[in-house]
Amino acid sequence: MADKFTIGVLTSGGDAPGMNAAIRAVVRTALANNMDVVGIKHGYEGLLNGEFNSMGPRDVGGILQRGGTVLLTSRSKHFIEPSGQRDAIRKLNGGGIDALIIIGGEGSMNGAYALSQQDVKVIGIPASIDNDIWGTSIAIGTDTAMNTIMDAVDKLRDTASSHQRAFLVETMGRNSGYLAVMAAIVCGAEVTLIPEVPVTVEEVALAIEDAYKRSKTHAIIINAEGSGIRTTELAEKIDKMDVGFTTRMTILGHIQRGGSPTAYDRLLASRMGVKAVEALVEGNHGVMTGLKGKGIDFVPLLDVITNKRKVNLEYYHMAKVLAR
Amino acid sequence: MADKFTIGVLTSGGDAPGMNAAIRAVVRTALANNMDVVGIKHGYEGLLNGEFNSMGPRDVGGILQRGGTVLLTSRSKHFIEPSGQRDAIRKLNGGGIDALIIIGGEGSMNGAYALSQQDVKVIGIPASIDNDIWGTSIAIGTDTAMNTIMDAVDKLRDTASSHQRAFLVETMGRNSGYLAVMAAIVCGAEVTLIPEVPVTVEEVALAIEDAYKRSKTHAIIINAEGSGIRTTELAEKIDKMDVGFTTRMTILGHIQRGGSPTAYDRLLASRMGVKAVEALVEGNHGVMTGLKGKGIDFVPLLDVITNKRKVNLEYYHMAKVLAR
Amino acid sequence: MADKFTIGVLTSGGDAPGMNAAIRAVVRTALANNMDVVGIKHGYEGLLNGEFNSMGPRDVGGILQRGGTVLLTSRSKHFIEPSGQRDAIRKLNGGGIDALIIIGGEGSMNGAYALSQQDVKVIGIPASIDNDIWGTSIAIGTDTAMNTIMDAVDKLRDTASSHQRAFLVETMGRNSGYLAVMAAIVCGAEVTLIPEVPVTVEEVALAIEDAYKRSKTHAIIINAEGSGIRTTELAEKIDKMDVGFTTRMTILGHIQRGGSPTAYDRLLASRMGVKAVEALVEGNHGVMTGLKGKGIDFVPLLDVITNKRKVNLEYYHMAKVLAR
């Protein structure tokens, strides 16, 4: 009697809200297709250590609404090397794992591709609050992060209006301005600093002063982590200039990674989890699930790791017009 | 010297979170294009009464995050008749309004089409928490309503797990099961009742009992308002059967229409508001903005009102698989 | 060598947000005092079944923010009888449990008193979203429930203002109007129906009409579950009268029991958990922790179960004045 087809599932890299919803969808869809699922803890590191646990339908009960990932993640130096990947394959074989679903960001997809080149059946699921992964219009976790930023800035607007202040808000986004630009639109920010569009402190100061002259009751400045100007420096310098408003600073940090996932992220993660298992059922692999239009598509992992996602500057300009 | 091109904007029908974000985008984009904007209060009724106010950039300050609509809405019996529409056109001409942007649901688009047939330049913007408008993959307000339902059900899950209970939750959706089905996926509901798929009370009871047998700690049943079985009746009948769980009822009602719009709804509303004005700049009208794939498209109003949006039953089945 | 003093802890009756914070405080304070803790699952029923688990400091990690109770609750018919209580004591002795901390509502304190009469060292901690327990100015969970009601009504206000509607909102409160009256103040409700103050449908209708005449944009009516008029009936009857506003109904149900506890409830629960253990350290028992002024006091369990908490009608009248 042959064993059931067994899927291993792991989460890797920076965690993103909705990872648990994807895990749940993988487990329950696999079971509906008469497959087994093995949860691998601590990402690639746990794969190398053989941290395997069989997962039944009740093991993913009550995790849909949880931030973070019940499988935990970590970084692995050993896995990056060919010898690490060879050890990983040995562990997969030892654990009777026939295919691997990897939920994570850009770096995780590199690992996924490397394994797929060694004949491991791999499906990637993109999860990243920065939305910096090529091949999907949006990644799991981005919508939740956006709402977290927005809720914070909405609170600033309350108090900003009382006091006529300019608020500097640092968002995540080391390489990509996506989060900052979209946040600027939904928060009504006057100025946005992103890695893709270099600006000077003087230009920022002028834009704030302009908002003051246009009788705005406050100004919101969104600064992506990787913009090139540190928020603490920006605050100090602007404070010394006379721009009309006094300035205050908020650095959101990792609260952007947490929180219960939004409906959008739960739905996206559920759909991608279902599709990932369906791909394996149909014999498809070496691909990542990607949102394209309304549907979930499959994108070759090679394309994912060789292309760079670019922020759409149309939105950058839209933010400016809408904040007039 | 000719006057500036003047756009009238109104909100109509049931209100939806994000309407204010759309109004803001219309006003600020129009000003960036050197056009004037007149806000019309109380929808078509206010149009007939000439409730017109010029809107400048500061008039839409601080409304981005507000639920409801600052322009208010109402129902108008007179406007439905040809004589009403003739009066409306007279008022538009009297007010120097060159084009009209109508933000609302399915019924509002009927009025928009009627005016467009009388040579009024009209652009529709779809806003409906039910997501029942043909021509856009999603309408403004749906994402917020979905998150409101989800937040409520998440609270039920806390207490359901403590007590082994089945919860009946009534959502909106008189003609469309969209909201209920999507809520079922993101809330992890065991059973969903929608207008499109008739079920009996006995079938619902069996599904709850089945969840009990599968060792689920609780069961969530989502009942769309228009499913054909009233929630109060369903609760009473199920309570008399022995399904393992005891049952409790929540009727969400109009809290689903309120709340600060989500990032998704603010972004969608902003993009549609921008596009609506751009359409007028380019001489386009008689259309509704619609989300198609990643982009905002224009759909003829005639198509909008003659086609019926259907819920995708693939999601209905997905909800069942994911709740196993 | 003597064993350590061992505290058993259980949650009983309807669950309330903050119960987990109290459990955490009991466990960690006990450990700091060199005592052991045994968690008893499923309340008195689990006590009778010997569902005992030793609890270390890591077992209460990550539960502070969770709604519901990790120890679960249930109702026990057997425990109400003397023979049940005798069996419970036998189980306590068999499990080496020297004292019992019981977190729950009014009914749970009856059980606590009964055990204390049989020489069991018992401390009660009041938890009830209804705030209907004598001896504490507020119980654990009430603040969270209040905020849940308030958030829901705030959403109604958004849409109410757009449409000129009256909203009927049913809150919990079978025997006590506390939650409904306080909600009325913090939500700005025009009318409140509570068990303690009988009113007729006609009086409610008149009050709504009066709000309409005073140019209010909407009216909020809070109906406590135990007011004597069912919300469904009230909605139907008022809809047939002409009161100016049209009416809509929301039944909140058990969402009021769920949700992550507020800061107030976490603090109250933490303080009470600490004090309960300190009482045992000092040899005190047969009492319930109660908030009195700023401090946590001890109230004899006999007083708790023989006195009835009354709602302060001063607040009932304040709600009316503030909604003018």
Place this chain on the structure above:
Amino acid sequence: MADKFTIGVLTSGGDAPGMNAAIRAVVRTALANNMDVVGIKHGYEGLLNGEFNSMGPRDVGGILQRGGTVLLTSRSKHFIEPSGQRDAIRKLNGGGIDALIIIGGEGSMNGAYALSQQDVKVIGIPASIDNDIWGTSIAIGTDTAMNTIMDAVDKLRDTASSHQRAFLVETMGRNSGYLAVMAAIVCGAEVTLIPEVPVTVEEVALAIEDAYKRSKTHAIIINAEGSGIRTTELAEKIDKMDVGFTTRMTILGHIQRGGSPTAYDRLLASRMGVKAVEALVEGNHGVMTGLKGKGIDFVPLLDVITNKRKVNLEYYHMAKVLAR
């Protein structure tokens, strides 16, 4: 015929959630007592500029749930001087204002006392997210700020558990550790830095390392703004030591001042607003409303400004025990 007794109301200093609820209570209670109310914009500065507006019951409609203050606030240099206060009294007389209700923090109460010494009938209402005002067990706004901090830290806990990290969170609290200490209890923080208890970076590092050794999945460090160690410095230094966890930083900033007020703050503000007017009705003045036990008391303004509120270090130690 004599004019009605007229109350002026203003908000001053840093804004706090709930100020609007207090304004609403003042206006509606005054009207119920047949008094008139004049709203004074921009605090003492607006008083000097005569920014007076008569306020009717509908002028405070829909403000109960809003953060910030509809009357706005500002700082006034002129008012601090005796000549400024003389000018203020002249303006009050000119505006027909018989008494003044001042909603604000510690500094605002100094101004209130100064005016009361010049025979102006003044009532103070304490509002401060820092809870640093003597004479009330809690000020308006503190509960909302606490919940804002808690919600942020809850999000960190999600991601902290995934990654084994230590999070440094900067809260407000220039002179008072109240907010930080209470936040530590409700957030489950391992370490708290407050102005009242000096610690070294090394001590903080040791405490984090200790949490790591005790197998905690993460560590939360709360740093009050005025603790003496800047958060950016703390992060840099700890990062260079080997404490087991890697560190990340969040600076909440002014989001702690914003947000819709909690139920607790709305209730407290409503009660204080009612009591302030009742005091004037009864001929009482020169006092501040203060929460004492369950009731609202009156405290002489002289006592308020000559005493210093101290943080209760019992809570500081409780936070440590509960985080074990």
